[in-house]
Amino acid sequence: MSNRFGIGWSLHGDGKSISPGTVVAPNERLHWPQTISIGVQHVMAMFGSTVLVPAITGFPATTTLFFSGVGTLLFLLITAGRVPSYLGSSFAFIAPVSAAMAGHGMAGALGGIVVSGAALFVIGLIVQKSGTGWIHALMPPVVMGTIVALIGLNLASATLKPMQDFPLTTFATVLAIVVSAVFFRGLLGRLSILLGLLVGYLVALSQGQVNFQPIVDAPVIGLPVFTAPSFHLDTMLVFLPVVFVLIAENIGHVKTVGLMTGRDLDAVNGRALMADGAATLLAGFGGGSGTTTYAENIGVMASSRVYSTAAYWIAGIVAILVAFFPKFGAVINTIPAGVSGGAGIVLYGMIGIIGARLWVQNKVDFSNPINLMTAGTGLIIAIAVTTALDFGGVSLGGIALGTIATLVIYHLMRSIARARGTEPTDAGEISGATHSKLG
Structure with missing residues (x-):
């Protein structure tokens, strides 16, 4: 079979x-029974995080x-099968x-x-x-880490109401997630959010916080609910x-997969971005x-x-098939606010700390006043602004304002320092992108 679009695979060894x-390798496969089992594992791995986003935002889970x-599937086609990846819901959109x-x-x-x-x-x-050089110049680690961190910290206020209204359910969910993450190994450990949701759901059920009527009303088989956008x-x-x-x-x-497979995939960076962009647009x-x-x-x-x-073709096809069972989506929609709020506490905190991890991994020097003021100002704006501010008819929330401030302050201060010859040395400013997972 032609491998032009990454849909032809040679058998690895004996296939067993x-x-x-x-x-x-990406262009190889085991026998189909083993390949299908790996594909199902990918579905299980992505499942908890992917359905959590619609559970929090109110979007239809099946859609x-x-x-x-x-x-x-679109990602695999556009990258010509060179980058194995599942495209799940991004937490950054919440x-x-x-x-x-x-x-x-x-x-x-x-x-949006x-x-x-x-x-x-x-x-x-x-x-x-x-190439990616201009991206690293626009968003060095101090900027990228700050943008990631301020998204999580801005979202923190959304967990207050669930904590106030359903404290037992909220904190039981938090406890279940953090315990599952370290108690279980392998796949179960990676499904800690899903396990935490299940425990929180049971706690909410014991307190009469779950309404099963949407499940009763939903048909067993049906089309996903499609909605048109407005701009x-x-x-x-x-x-x-x-x-x-x-x-x-x-x-x-792309960098991580290249390191794990021993292949140079830098030439596919653009295709990966185009593929995720096309999938998000669709x-x-x-x-x-x-x-x-x-x-x-x-x-x-x-x-x-x-x-x-x-294996990812299998995972994508399985996810599409599950989407035609409305009762499944109805189950997701019955998740109580206390459960999603508890998951949000862990999730938003992780997003904030991932930003800090980017600083640490790239050795960002906070004795450099440019880095210090860039990160500090962006974070405080994002934390403080919990309702949108009006700028001549344009409303901007904390995340947008914090991001704009981070970019403007960093490049403004650095430009002035360069012009005056007072730019401090910072070994952590020019560095490759690090894989931060928000999805």
């Missing part, structure tokens, strides 16, 4: 086992699953989607997702032609930080959540040593 010191499956829904409903939020996808696709085209100028800037995060995640994913036009490459599935590849894109 993996020789010591080798891996199943999100449908577009995550379609997006994964804040801008929530802000847009408050003003313009779900359609307005989808418009469409624009984000289109912007990412265009950036992918540029990267494919010119509003005041929501566009709210989605700007998400594009920066998706850039870092995709480049980091999801926005139909009612799904924005997508990103998933680190959970890297864990499955690392433990199985199977990097075959054939």
